[in-house]
Each structure stands twice: as C-alpha cells, then as structure tokens.
Amino acid sequence: MLTRRDHNSLRVGADRARLPPSVHNTQPWQLRLHIDRPELWLDDSRRLAAMDREAESWS
Numbered sequence: 206m207l208t209r210r211d212h213n214s215l216r217v218g219a220d221r222a223r224l225p226p227s228v229h230n231t232q233p234w235q236l237r238l239h240i241d242r243p244e245l246w247l248d249d250s251r252r253l254a255a256m257d258r259e260a261e262s263w264s
Contacts, residue, residue: 207241219243228253 207215219238222245227233233251237244 212240215243 215238219236222236222243223232223234231251231253233248233253235246235248237246
C-alpha cells in the first residue's frame, strides 16, 4: 500500500506528464491516476488523421 507521500508523488508526476508538447500540441493522451498507480491511455479524439512521414523518420 502506498503512503500519502507516495500518492502525492504520483499526483505530481501525473500533473507534469500532461505538460510535454506533442505534434501540433494535441496531447493525444489521457492520464488516469489511481490510488496505487498511474495509467496512460491514447485519446483517439485528439489523434491526428495524417502525419508528416518525413518528420516521423527522425525519431
């Protein structure tokens, strides 16, 4: 079982995880914080229909 401090650390991490920029700043993810773990989900409603294949090859 997590302590209150552990849960607070998860909450702070979850708050920061939603901030990084993404392609066209769409942030196509959803972060759910449970009492003992975070979950990261793809949010299809924010997913881009097309991508720049040339830029994709850089990663």
